[in-house]
Every structure is written in C-alpha cells, then in structure tokens.
Amino acid sequence: MDRGRDERGHRLDFDALEPRHMPAGAGLWAATALGTGDVNGDGTVDPSDLRAFAVAFPSRAGSPNFNPAADFNRDGVINAKDARVILRSMAPLTTRRPLNVSLALAPEDRPDFKTSQISGGATMHQDFTIIGHTTPGSLVIEDNHKSRLSGGSSAYKFTGPAHAVDASGNFSIKARNTEGVNNNNFLVLDPFGGRLIIDFPVLWIPYASGRIGR
C-alpha cells in the first residue's frame, strides 16, 4: 500500500495527523483512517495497545512474539518505524511537556551500605530491576547491550525489548549484570515526537552477590 494513501486510495496528509495539529478527539479518526495503532482491534488507540505493541517489539514474521496487528506498515518486521506510528496515533495522556527521564535501582536491589560514586547505581545482585519515570504514554527501548561508552551515542543500536510507560509515567526494566560496570542504555520516545537517549551504568559487586546467595 502506498504509505501516503489509505486503503481506498485516499491521500493522507501525515503532517495533519500530528497530535499538535489535531482537535480533541481526532486521535481516533487518525487511527481509523490509517488502519494503524489499534493493536487489539477495539477501535481506539490507548495504553493497552501500547502495552501490546511493546510485547511484540522487536520481532519479525515467524518469531514467537510477532503480532501482525502491530506491524503497521506491513513490512514483516516490528521496529522503530512502527513505534513512531503508534506514538503518533495514540492521543497523548498529558499536556505537551519537555521529555525528562529519571532512572533508579529498585529498592530491593540497592545495597544497604554506601557505595562509591557512580552516575547510575551499585548492586550486589546479578539480576536486578531499573525503575523509571517519564512522560506517560512514552515507549522505552533497550539497546542491544553491545554498546560501549567509548563508541559514543552513535554506536548504540536500540533494537529492544521495549517497555510501555503507564498512565502515571512509571516503567520498570529487568536487567542482568555481566561485568564490573554494566552500561544500560535506553531510547525514550514520547507521544509528542520527542526522543532522548539515557545511560544508566550499574556497578556490580559480585563477591557480595555470591555471599548472599541470590
């Protein structure tokens, strides 16, 4: 299908579908006209669709988590192109705001003693959880965990998994330590077209992990 036309061949003005240009309630019309964004097929594009989309991201036709309803441009892969479509189709849950992201270790993964300075956090656990807060309705995409700080942000490949930010702005991500300092990089896409790359390095204290026996 021509990306600039709908299924009946009507021309679609993508710029006119940007949320900032739409009157209240137009989100539903935009989603219907595009035939996109409504992953669960209930006629609206809302946080439940974003959650279903995150489950299917990333995937390709044939993989277990592939969901054809989330492959909006029907190219057989669910990737950042589809992410942009659902973020554009879903009516924003808040007024327009700057994209800010805060990240922290889950309380149960923080050590009970003071640790050396690191911009992220320090934990004794190999498997741990990062909790975050940002604009409700955003999508948080993990990098491929092969990035290195020395490569700069251009070396990051944000191939997922992805996480839907809930209506309160909260999200949580399970991660695993594999070395002393572990870089955890995230690409955050908000409903207003904003994007931000954020790094959360975690220092792993493995000797303590073994002693505690988690």
Ligand SMILES: [Ca+2]
């Ligand atoms: Ca829906």
Ligand SMILES: [Ca+2]
């Ligand atoms: Ca696709």
